[in-house]
Amino acid sequence: MTTTELTTPAPPLGIGHRIARSTWGSFALSRLGGLFLSLALLVVLTFLIVPLIPGDPAVAILGPDATPEAVAALRKKLNLDLPLYEQFVLYLQGLLSLDLGNSFRFGTPVTALIATKLPYTAQLAFASILVVILVAIPLGMLIGVLTRGGRRPALALGFGTVAGFLASFPGYVAATLLVVVFGLWLKVLPAGGVDSPFAFVLPTAALAFGPTFAVARVVRQETYMVLEQDYLRTARGRRLSTLRLYLRHALPNLLTSTLTVSGLILAGLLGGAIVIETVFSIPGLGNEVVNAIIVKDYPLIQGIVLTIGGLAILINLLIDVILGVIDPRTLGGSSNG
Structure with missing residues (x-):
């Protein structure tokens, strides 16, 4: 090999090649491709x-x-x-x-109807996922810490059994029980409608009930795995405070799997809101699509299904981006690169 060959610089890469070689660039290209295919299938x-x-x-x-x-x-x-x-x-x-046709029932554009109903469904779904995250992560971590290494086997068995049962609890059953207890018996919360500032408390609880325990079980298992890692053992050996040990060193490593599951659950909550909105008479997309099916309002059914499906796809894309920021390894490339 001659000296000229050794010193000759490589030709500059084009913009397309530089994007493809970067971690975020390849991530964006793959996710955009998946987004296009998902939307095409949905359409x-x-x-x-x-x-x-x-x-x-x-x-x-x-x-x-x-x-x-x-x-x-x-x-x-x-x-x-x-x-x-x-x-x-x-x-x-x-x-x-952006023309989804006119509703057979109302004679008005479907897009206008969806625009008036979507805020109720979005508020219910996002409030529910917030409850799931704020309750499930501390609960799962607490049980994981208390029962790590075979400690407190009765607590581990009891939590696993109860959480497994409650995770599979149907949303409409939870909604009915909450209405009977808090709306009709104790009369401390509205049993339906959206007139009161507290009207979303029972629907949110009913929608978040099962997913909260499902995520808590995942967090507990992830806590077991994280606590057995070498860096956590080293941190414990340095006698760090409990708050610093678990919040600074353990929690960030739990968020990857937790957010992945939460994204799937949030997408599912958009669909689950259909039943919950019907039980609590909330004028959202769920309640409207049920009425549209009854009267065979096909343009409205198509528009609502398209909207809910599109939101679910975008939510999962957002979760992928957040995961990429928290843990670059999830981008599909090396975290070092």
Whole structure:
């Protein structure tokens, strides 16, 4: 190899190559690809809600006594007389212009209806995940610390049994019990509606009840694993204070798995809010989609499913970004690179 070959600098990389070689760049490219595929699948599934419904949607809307002329007119109005691929093209054009059509029931744009209902569902879902995180992490860590290394086996067994049962507790059962006890019997909290500042207390508790114990079990197991790590043993050997030992050294290492589970649960809470909103008569997306199904308001059903699915996808993307900030190893590259 000549001296010239040794001293000749490598050609500069283009912007695309530099982005692809960076950890965050490759992370962004992979996540954007996954986001596009997820949204594309969601759009296809929401479009197929109407064509896959058994029978003729026009007949379902007008009723079995409708005349053939009325059915034909409605099919033309809904573009159901067009080939399926043309219907899909029109559906995509509407999505690109933020036009989800008009509600059969109200005659108003679906986007306007969703805009008025979404804040209630978002408030309920995000309040629930906040409760899950604030309760489940301290509870799981406490049980993990108290029962580490085989200590207090009765407590470990009791917590595992009770938490496993409560984690699988149906949300609608918890909601009904909370209404009966706190709304009807003790009468200390509203049993439904959104008129009172405390109206979201019982719905939030009902929605967060099962997931709280599910996350607490995960945190307990992660606590066991973290406490057995060499760096924690070293920290304990240095006789650090309990607060510093667990909050500074153990907690950050628990957040990765906890946030991953919490992101999945939050996405699930958006769907679980449908039942909870119905029980507590909250005028959110969940209550509205139930009514839309009853009256066969297909554009509104499509719009709500698309909105909830899109929010779930974006939430999981946000969780991935937060995890990347907390622990660069989750980006898929070396933390050192």
